[in-house]
Amino acid sequence: MAIRPIALLASAALLAGCGGSGGDDATTATTGTAPVKRTALALTLDFAPNAVHAGLYLARQRGLYRDGGIDLTINVPGSGADGTRLLAAGRSDLAIMDIHDLAIAREKGADLVAVGAIVQRPLASLIAAPGVSRPRALEGRxxxxTGLPSDDAAVDQIVRGDGGDPRKVRRVxxxxxxxxxxxxxxxxAATAFWNAEGVAVKARRPKARIFRLDEFGAPRYPELLLVSTSKLLARRGDVIQRFLAATAAGYQAAATTPTAQSQIVIDALQKGSGxxxxxxxxxADQLKAVTPTxxxxxxxxxAIDRAAMARWARWEAHVGITKRAPDVAKLIWKDAPGG
Known part of the structure; x- marks a missing residue:
């Protein structure tokens, strides 16, 4: 379920300057001790910068990529499909992708490989008006x-998981x-991410209901993944490892920053993204919601939990998002963190 804020449309122009690292381009920086070679990497986000990207901007603000010998460029996409397209064209080295988009793209033959998990659970949900007490109450309403296959699967799972008949839901x-x-x-109600659109609706309608996908029978899986290509990983796996180490440290910092100090993380996001x-x-509300994931x-x-991914793969085919269960062994990079 690739859902992105409206603000994304205003950010599309930023993509014009995006490009991959151009192979093995490197620059040399001088530290207090010795010159350090830095390799350029380009990362394409899944949508406009928001709380879910906090770890990236925090890592960059704290110089973690620089210390790891990486010059990281973070690009904002013009559409949800940009990650797939730019990776295939070699114009981006990494991208954040929705897990369902990744599965569908791979089924169509795309050379895409997951190297890390941004979040550890589904973000998909049904956001319902205050008068909707539970998912099965959506029958006849x-x-x-959005029109994406994963949306229909989410509606089916959540309504059926509450004992309702999803065939009686009027989808628009x-x-x-x-x-x-x-x-x-x-x-x-509408399909949306509970950490973004869900937060926005609750701010305006505190009695609105949020029905999370994995609370109604879906397995836990990492909704957003860091993705690269097998070709790039074979050539520059060591650079990706350094990128992952720096990024993990950034997300660790974001996850463990006390709520009272969330402005530190917000400043990194605002200043880093511009x-x-x-x-x-x-x-701040989004951070409070998403950092536990x-x-x-x-x-x-x-970390990518391979056993959880295997359960997700079976569910993915069962609900009809893909025709066959994705091959988890091929979908995940052998050196990706987790087990």
Whole structure:
């Protein structure tokens, strides 16, 4: 379920300057002791900068990429499909992708490999108006979907998981307009990410309901993944390892920063992205919601749980997002963190 804020549209122009590292380009920086070679890497986000990207900007602000010998460029996409397209064209070295988009792209033959997990659980949900007490109450009512296959699967799972009949739900394609559609009463509920659109709706309608996918029978899986290509990993796996180490440290810091000090993380996000549309209050609420998902049960950032991914793969095919269960062994880089 690739859901992105409306603010993304205003950021599309930033993509014009994006490009991959151009192979093995490197620059030399001089420290107090000896010259250090730095390799350029380009990362494409999944949507406009927000709380879920906090670890990246915090790591960059603290010089963790520089210390790891990396010059990291973070690019904002013009559409949810940009990560796949730019990786395939060699114009980006890494991208953050929704797990379902990755599975569908691989099924179509794309050379994409997951190297780390940004979050450790699904972010997909149904955001419902205050009058909707539970998912099965959506029978006979209008529910907004973006039109992506994963949206229909989410509606089916959540309604069926509550004992309802998803065939009785009246689905309406609303694109990425979940927040105004629910607030304006056009739909009784809509598919959206609970950490972003869910936070926005609750801020305006505190009694709104959020029905999370994995609370209604779906397995736990990492919704957002860091993705590269097998070709780049074969050539520059050591650089990706250094990138992952720095990024994991950034997400560790974001996850363990006390709520009372969240402005430290917000400042890194605002200044690092240069996005003046980022609202500190909204971002603070988003951080409070999403930071618990940054670490796995062992307290590790970016770790990919292979057993959890195997359960997800079976579910992915069962609900019809893909025709066959994704091959987890091929989907995940052999040197990716986790176990």
């Amino acid at each position: 209008r529910v907004g979907v 394609t609303i694109g990425f307009e979940a927040v105004p559609a629910v607030l304006g009463g056009r739909v009784a 996005d003046k549309t980022i609202d500190p209050s909204t971002t 940054f670490l796995d049960r062992e307290g590790r950032a970016l």
